[in-house]
Amino acid sequence: MAVDRAIGVGLLGLGVVGTGVAQTLLRKPSVLAERIGAPLVIRGALVRDPAKARALSPLPFPLTSDPARLLEASDVDIVVEVMGGEHPALEYLEHALRAGKHVVTANKEVMAKHGHRLRALAQQLGVQIRFEASVGGGIPIIGPLQRDLLANDITSLRAIINGTTNYILTRMANEGLDFAVALRHAQELGYAEPDPTNDVEGIDAAYKLAILASLAFHTPVTPADVPHEGVTRLRTKDFQYAKELGYAIKLLAISVKDDAGLSARVHPALVPQETLLAKVDGAYNAVEIKGDLTGTVTFHGLGAGAQPTASAILGDVVNVARALCGHAQPAAPPLSTPSKPAVRLRGLADLVTRYYLRMSVGDQAGVLAQIANVLGQQQISLASVIQKDADPAAKTAEIVITTHPAQEARMQRALEMLSKLPVVKEINNVIRVEPV
Numbered sequence: 001m002a003v004d005r006a007i008g009v010g011l012l013g014l015g016v017v018g019t020g021v022a023q024t025l026l027r028k029p030s031v032l033a034e035r036i037g038a039p040l041v042i043r044g045a046l047v048r049d050p051a052k053a054r055a056l057s058p059l060p061f062p063l064t065s066d067p068a069r070l071l072e073a074s075d076v077d078i079v080v081e082v083m084g085g086e087h088p089a090l091e092y093l094e095h096a097l098r099a100g101k102h103v104v105t106a107n108k109e110v111m112a113k114h115g116h117r118l119r120a121l122a123q124q125l126g127v128q129i130r131f132e133a134s135v136g137g138g139i140p141i142i143g144p145l146q147r148d149l150l151a152n153d154i155t156s157l158r159a160i161i162n163g164t165t166n167y168i169l170t171r172m173a174n175e176g177l178d179f180a181v182a183l184r185h186a187q188e189l190g191y192a193e194p195d196p197t198n199d200v201e202g203i204d205a206a207y208k209l210a211i212l213a214s215l216a217f218h219t220p221v222t223p224a225d226v227p228h229e230g231v232t233r234l235r236t237k238d239f240q241y242a243k244e245l246g247y248a249i250k251l252l253a254i255s256v257k258d259d260a261g262l263s264a265r266v267h268p269a270l271v272p273q274e275t276l277l278a279k280v281d282g283a284y285n286a287v288e289i290k291g292d293l294t295g296t297v298t299f300h301g302l303g304a305g306a307q308p309t310a311s312a313i314l315g316d317v318v319n320v321a322r323a324l325c326g327h328a329q330p331a332a333p334p335l336s337t338p339s340k341p342a343v344r345l346r347g348l349a350d351l352v353t354r355y356y357l358r359m360s361v362g363d364q365a366g367v368l369a370q371i372a373n374v375l376g377q378q379q380i381s382l383a384s385v386i387q388k389d390a391d392p393a394a395k396t397a398e399i400v401i402t403t404h405p406a407q408e409a410r411m412q413r414a415l416e417m418l419s420k421l422p423v424v425k426e427i428n429n430v431i432r433v434e435p436v
């Protein structure tokens with residue numbers, strides 16, 4: 001249904017991203033109006049506390065703490081959700097769709113956990129739900145997966161999709177900072193939340209991977225399907241040894257489809273220094289996709305921040321608004337619902353990959369032979385060994401081993417056996433190596 005009036009936008013949230021969206025919309029109204037064919041007007045913003053001082057002053061639209069004021073307003077065509085969190089955002093999004101509003105959201109948690117249902121509901125109701133800003137900030141990645149790459153059979157997706165941890169790991173690698181110090185710097189700069197759990201434990205990356213994998217592999221993938229490990233066990237020594245071996249360490253989100261099935265996981269990984277992913281530093285994000293037709297394509301850019309995220313949100317808003325004005329077709333069905341039912345994802349135990357192990361061992365003859373023997377019993381063979389830092393007082397040495405490809409379940413058994421060897425004082429870290 002084409003409209004011949006201004007397109008009304010209701011903002012749910014006026015924090016970092018909401019303010020970025022409002023500022024951009026107010027700064028370039030005529031450019032956006034020209035691209036849409038009608039002006040965009042913010043009808044109001046939902047906030048927790050309307051009395052709080054705002055970065056935008058004076059505000060040219062009203063604030064409210066009553067969601068119905070926007071969700072049911074007849075002059076709101078597009079609801080832009082930039083509140084974050086699962087609840088009540090999920091309920092507000094559902095309410096908006098049922099009220100016939102088109103929805104644009106930046107909410108990775110809601111889209112990862114409930115995206116399939118919300119997309120199906122939107123399709124059933126004949127409205128659009130768009131979520132480009134939910135992954136990769138300003139990087140266009142959802143659109144390409146929903147449109148431009150549709151002719152491909154995608155075989156793998158490897159991504160650095162958490163800017164906070166990438167910033168922390170970059171500082172640890174380049175400046176030898178401890179994890180806690182690098183985290184504090186990230187918090188001081190506003191890259192990390194006061195409670196950084198979701199970022200540093202890999203939860204945020206798992207949300208985003210669930211969204212990307214669902215689109216890339218045309219099947220529902222939820223965060224519960226994505227085993228995740230964070231970065232808190234990484235030490236500066238790991239970065240030094242990795243560098244010596246020719247690798248960077250990155251928190252990778254990986255989803256692979258092969259003859260054995262589909263898998264998805266988030267964990268730190270040693271990545272060869274010469275690869276593009278190894279060179280993605282600071283708060284930048286990158287998504288590398290392998291398609292049967294395209295080969296490898298890599299999307300790179302700022303993964304967060306008010307303006308890059310506003311770019312993604314307003315791109316979605318402009319697209320919806322253009323369709324409302326009759327200048328573009330609404331989203332085609334494949335964009336709205338995955339075409340295949342859910343498949344069971346392969347567990348981590350089946351994974352075959354290479355490993356980096358760092359261990360403190362007794363500084364005595366025959367230690368390496370004992371370790372190699374245990375690994376050999378699990379059919380794991382050594383690729384390289386470095387022995388370091390003998391501590392004469394404690395009579396310990398540090399051994400760093402890399403392995404040839406081995407099955408995860410066998411590696412876990414080997415680690416248990418190694419931890420019982422009297423010569424092994426501590427298994428300090430185990431990091432997977434990618435690609436295999």
Ligand SMILES: NC(=O)c1ccc[n+]([C@@H]2O[C@H](COP(=O)([O-])OP(=O)(O)OC[C@H]3O[C@@H](n4cnc5c(N)ncnc54)[C@H](OP(=O)(O)O)[C@@H]3O)[C@@H](O)[C@H]2O)c1
Nearest residue numbers: 013014015016017047048049082083084106107304305309
């Ligand atoms: N920050 C980024 O760079 C970035 C990048 C990509 C995606 N995102 C996503 O964008 C969303 C927003 O992030 P943000 O950084 O802008 O968050 P934020 O700065 O914390 O802002 C949240 C806004 O939502 C309002 N709000 C929160 N809960 C509410 C509730 N229950 N009822 C009414 N209003 C509520 C807050 O109101 P008050 O102002 O009154 O507190 C605030 O205005 C999240 O989903 C986030 O994951 C953020």
